Amino acid sequence: MLTTESSSHYNNLEKMSVQDILSSINKEDKTVPNAVEKAIPQIEALVSQIVPRMQKGGRLFYIGAGTSGRLGVVDASECPPTFGVPFDLVVGIIAGGDTAIRKAVENAEDDWNQAWIDLKPYEPNENDTLIGIAASGRTPYVIGGLTVAQKAGLLTGCVVCNDGSPVAKAAAFPVEVVVGPEFLTGSTRMKSGTAQKLVLNMISTAVMIRLGKVKGNKMIDMQLTNEKLVNRAQQMIIDELNVDAAEAEKLLNQYGSVRGAIESVQK
Known part of the structure; x- marks a missing residue:
């Protein structure tokens, strides 16, 4: 059984008081940064490969389904206002299209071919990077996209929450953050989602710093929108x-x- 699908350490949740529910979730959440810390060497290896490609004009693409896809869209959409980069330098693509950001699109994640179809309008090239995001590490949409991207010469990475997953095997530079069972069994929007958000923050921020978008500790290229x-x-x-x-x-x-x-x- 996948770690992300294994049974919660807690039982009879419906009988818990609100305080116990919240305290237990918080207790589990505290373990996430430690799991991310263990993956820093993998994150460093990926970032170190992304930067020289983007210095040559490459772009960074995220693909994912469900929560994972939404997290990629969020990280990508925050790069232009934070770092003053073009809207198409970091791009988040979610299985099922933009509709899936707000409403689940059934079976969208099960199509092995669709991710590359979604990427093709951007005319991806060997300077680009594709990062697949999948808590389970077995999402066909992500596996297919990474597999074709690697054959096309793109740099490939991933962020997953299980060891030795098919998604990790399809990526040249996998990041595996194993956070253990969720408080609510199988609900990977919780610890797994938090871990993915932290890693994406680290990747995009580190890349932008190395690209010269920060001076000292200041966002000197941020957009002045309010x-x-x-x-x-x-x-x-x-x-x-x-x-x-x-x-x-x-x-x-x-x-x-x-x-x-x-x-x-x-x-």
Whole structure:
């Protein structure tokens, strides 16, 4: 039996008090970062392969079904506002299409051929990276996509929550985060989903830092899409250039970005 499908350490959940339910979930959640820590060498190996390809113009694609697919879409969609990159540099693709983000599309994950069909409009090439996300590690949609991508010369990686899975075998650089049984048996949106979210955060953030999208510890290329972010940008300029608020506002208005404002003074 897959670890992700094995029986919960807890029983008679319906008889638990609310406090016991919440405390037990929290107890299980605390184990997730430790499982992720054990996978850091695998994550490092994958990131180290992604960066030089993206420096040559490559893109990063995520594929997955259900919770895993949604997590890929979330991570990809947050890269443009966070790092100021084009919307098609990091792309999340979910089995069943965008409809599946909000509503389950039955049997979408069982089609071995569909992932590559979904990728083809992007004209993937050897500088691109495809990361398959699948808690179980046996999703046909993901296995098929990785298998064809590897034959086409793409870099392939994955994030799974079972050891020795078919998805991991289909990826050149697998990341295996074994979090153990879920509090609610088989509900991989819980610990497995949390683990996948943490790993995707690590991958995309590390890649963007290595691509020069961060200065010090600041998101200097972030998009200024609301008042909160404009205020954050002004504070970055204040901290970096040691100027007052009025000057920071002036520089930001003049150059349109934190990077532009800082480089205009430090060049």
